[in-house]
Amino acid sequence: MDRFLIIRLSSLGDIIHTLPAFSALRRSFPDAEIRWAVEEKGKEILDLVPGIDEVFVINKNKWLRSTRSIRGRDQTALDFQGLVKSALLAYLSRSRRRIGFSRENLKEPLASVFYTERCLSFPEEEGHVISKNLKLLEILDIKESRFEFPLRIPDDIFHSVRSKLSMMGRQNGRRIVVYNVGAAWETKRWFPEKWIELIKTVRLPDAFPVLLWGGEDEKRLAETVAGRTGVGVAPFLTIKEVIALLRSASLVVSGDTFALQAACALDVPVVALFGPTNPRRNGPFRDRDKVIYEERDCSPCYKHECSNLKCLQTISADEAAAAVRELWDSND
Numbered sequence: 001m002d003r004f005l006i007i008r009l010s011s012l013g014d015i016i017h018t019l020p021a022f023s024a025l026r027r028s029f030p031d032a033e034i035r036w037a038v039e040e041k042g043k044e045i046l047d048l049v050p051g052i053d054e055v056f057v058i059n060k061n062k063w064l065r066s067t068r069s070i071r072g073r074d075q076t077a078l079d080f081q082g083l084v085k086s087a088l089l090a091y092l093s094r095s096r097r098r099i100g101f102s103r104e105n106l107k108e109p110l111a112s113v114f115y116t117e118r119c120l121s122f123p124e125e126e127g128h129v130i131s132k133n134l135k136l137l138e139i140l141d142i143k144e145s146r147f148e149f150p151l152r153i154p155d156d157i158f159h160s161v162r163s164k165l166s167m168m169g170r171q172n173g174r175r176i177v178v179y180n181v182g183a184a185w186e187t188k189r190w191f192p193e194k195w196i197e198l199i200k201t202v203r204l205p206d207a208f209p210v211l212l213w214g215g216e217d218e219k220r221l222a223e224t225v226a227g228r229t230g231v232g233v234a235p236f237l238t239i240k241e242v243i244a245l246l247r248s249a250s251l252v253v254s255g256d257t258f259a260l261q262a263a264c265a266l267d268v269p270v271v272a273l274f275g276p277t278n279p280r281r282n283g284p285f286r287d288r289d290k291v292i293y294e295e296r297d298c299s300p301c302y303k304h305e306c307s308n309l310k311c312l313q314t315i316s317a318d319e320a321a322a323a324v325r326e327l328w329d330s331n332d
Helices: 010-028 040-046 060-064 084-092 109-114 128-138 155-167 192-202 217-227 239-248 257-264 315-331
Strands: 005-006 033-038 054-057 076-077 095-099 176-181 207-212 251-255 270-274 291-293
Touching: 005 010, 005 060, 005 084, 005 176, 010 033, 010 040, 010 257, 033 040, 040 054, 040 095, 040 239, 054 251, 076 128, 084 095, 084 109, 095 109, 095 128, 155 239, 176 239, 176 257, 192 217, 192 315, 207 239, 217 239, 239 257, 251 257, 251 315, 270 315, 291 315
Parallel strands: 005 033, 005 076, 033 054, 076 095, 176 207, 176 251, 251 270, 270 291
Antiparallel strands: none
8 A cells, every 4th residue: 555644844824735735646546545744733724634544743842752653654755844854754754755845945955865856946936835845746746736725624613613703793694804914924914004094995895804813913913903993803713713714704815824825725715915925936826816015126035024024015005905895896
């Protein structure tokens, strides 16, 4: 029997972007055993994915100890992460074949020493990262271009989200608009005054707007926006509940973060606000969706810190509002 180990430990958005590669692998090897190594937070996503035979949770604080359970069980390890730690994990798995990206396409080129096979190099910034992940499968003679996301959300998760929205005042029939104000990097977060101006400008009929957040800094940002607009701040939601909320939405407005990637995977219309990262690589991939990106001489920089953030400053609330209205009206 064919046995595979997928290695994509984090982040949440990157795990979403690896799902089409898993789908293609499962279609090509329907009877294979496919396992996935992931860090704790990412397991919530993989719990929603049918067809994974086993999920190994890698504890960041007890890394070597948590790798013992995967040793000697797989024939082929596929490292979609491209870091030294993920490549080392492939090596420690004792898989006979350890497949990774070329040195030119690795975040940490040293990772390549742990692979037995590497895919050909390609221009990193020209294609979507999902296509990059699918390219890794070509070593297995799998040529696939479809973006398929096998996410199955249980009814009880939807029920939990509906109950929480009802407690916020949502009535049946009002379409949900998610304004995701957060992002892990501060440089990906649009400014509170911009969110306030957008929400005050757009005023969508029959809409139930919700401010979504992740960490505490993002919650404070959402509360600032809520105080000036009257839009409700979502309560704490698990990752599974966030996915169910996004699936229930008619429109999502977000920067480059997990909520955006999940909404795209769920085929929910999005308005994407991009700053230091490349939307051609990480952004929406359907013609319907809207991307607002003010490319500058320094773009894309992928910096976590910036003294001016001109790339986000130059995105106007009016431009975002026009994109929101167009998508909203087209989905009536």
